[in-house]
Amino acid sequence: MANVRLSGVDKAFGKVKVLEGINLDIKDGEFVVFVGPSGCGKSTLLRVIAGLEDITRGTLEIGGETVNDRTPKERGIAMVFQSYALYPHMSVYDNMAFGLRLDKGSGRDAVDKRVREAARILQIEPYLDRLPKELSGGQRQRVAIGRAITRDPAVFLFDEPLSNLDAALRVQTRIEIARLHEKMPDTTMIYVTHDQVEAMTLADRIVVLNKGRVEQVGTPLELYHRPDNLFVAQFIGSPAMNILPATFNTSQNALRVVPEGGNGLTLSLPEGIAVSQGPGHLGVRPESLRLVGAGEEALIEGEVTLVELLGEVTLVYVDIGRQDDPVVAKLAGEAAIERGENVRLAADAEDLQLFDKSGRALRRDPLQKAA
Ligand SMILES: Nc1ncnc2c1ncn2[C@@H]1O[C@H](COP(=O)(O)OP(=O)(O)OP(=O)(O)O)[C@@H](O)[C@H]1O
Ligand SMILES: [Mg+2]
Incomplete structure (x- = not known):
């Protein structure tokens, strides 16, 4: 002992x-x-x-x-x-x-x-x-x-x-x-x-x-x-968490997060958290991303550059305009997606992670989408 x-x-x-x-x-x-x-x-x-x-x-x-x-x-x-x-x-x-x-x-x-x-x-x-x-x-x-x-x-x-x-x-x-x-x-x-x-x-x-x-x-x-x-x-989890440079804009109780090359979303601002305006990072795990149709709000969209069928899951690599740095989505089962397709990806607010400019996490309980 x-x-x-x-x-x-x-x-x-x-x-x-x-x-x-x-x-x-x-x-x-x-x-x-x-x-x-x-x-x-x-x-x-x-x-x-x-x-x-x-x-x-x-x-x-x-x-x-x-x-x-x-x-x-x-x-x-x-x-x-x-x-x-x-x-x-x-x-x-x-x-x-x-x-x-x-x-x-x-x-x-x-x-x-x-x-x-x-x-x-x-x-x-x-x-x-x-x-x-x-x-x-x-x-x-x-x-x-x-x-x-x-x-x-x-x-x-x-x-x-x-x-x-x-x-x-x-x-x-x-x-x-x-x-x-x-x-x-x-x-x-x-x-x-x-x-x-x-x-x-x-x-x-x-x-x-x-x-x-x-x-x-x-x-x-x-x-x-x-x-x-x-x-x-980025070290824990495989494939690694996607990190998107993002801009934070706060107003009253809301935080607007706009990932580079993405659509942005408004989150309710967690209490007791001082989010500085300006540049930061948005993190989203491959397994938190899902495909959405044209009618739904997407976080990011881009062209599929690679599809890996692993049986239990499909890894989809999406070019969002960053050289050699695609966003990876891990979808359940065998997803019917082909290279060259344009896809729209969304994630739930509570699965997103925010980091400040220096890379430090903005500590908070799970995020909520603003009403
Ligand atoms: N006896 C030694 N003399 C000088 N440098 C050393 C010595 N032993 C280890 N190092 C250096 O210390 C650093 C850490 O080595 P260490 O073996 O602890 O890494 P590690 O995390 O176990 O790596 P790995 O995952 O590759 O096994 C390395 O840069 C290595 O070159
Ligand atoms: Mg070792």
Whole structure:
């Protein structure tokens, strides 16, 4: 059992600052997922927590104690990497027992009990006598996780553990990791991934990192519905949220939003929100857009440049006069639309997001269309 707290943590490699001013409070037993673009510092942050990298400035507490100067082993942490790094000449059983046997004071029976318990949790009991090469990729990754479980860590760190697996195995192993968290509710888990679905489904809270800084921390749905800024808005969700430069005009209780190249709409002005006049951004998710006929009010219209039929949904790319930057609409099922057609798209007021010129979200409860 352990919470993990980072206060003002910086990490630099020589002169290169990789993490800056990281403040995070991860609760005991929480499942936290780090996401962010390649090179933003996710792995470095995990390695700092594990003690594989020292901290340039700030403090790291685990279970209420400052651990900046403790070795990885003293921190009660286990880490699972993208490459499973099993010993090829050892059986699954011996791979899982190896670390335990090195610890003085673990008797043979105690080791056996821990290995079998981990194998049971991960459903790899039938493979204990096999060599790693006799297993599938997913089974191997489960052995690597099992090896970490046997150490009975207070904090479990995962760095993209599923990225070497094919799509079907990823799904299966992801479900197993969710189950693992349920079976080990006292173990704090910190997980790095590039995969939106893994982040959304596994996380109690997601931490969005960008260039070594925390952009936003929140539950998956908070980040999806209420991103703090344009970066988070476009990072969470796939395809990404459409962002349209827009002009805001306020008058009394109404806010007129006119997207560039679009038709504009009038929203009732949320109370307590000061919207500055002039330029800003309007955000609308592809799944919030729908086709409307000529008689209905549209938000934007343009020519279809590409249609992607994915079976369950159709992605429609619409040219609204921005070079190589089409608006994307995600329509349910197989939409009967062809390239070259002109379409009109609308969205409900409560599904729109507004951002000021600097990209900061205008915080508010869902917007309403003005009466
Ligand atoms: N040992 C090191 N020495 C110098 N620079 C490093 C070192 N390790 C990482 N970096 C740099 O720190 C930055 C963050 O790297 P990190 O591996 O944490 O990114 P990441 O978010 O995990 O990326 P990815 O998603 O590609 O795995 C990168 O610019 C990287 O080049
Ligand atoms: Mg990484």
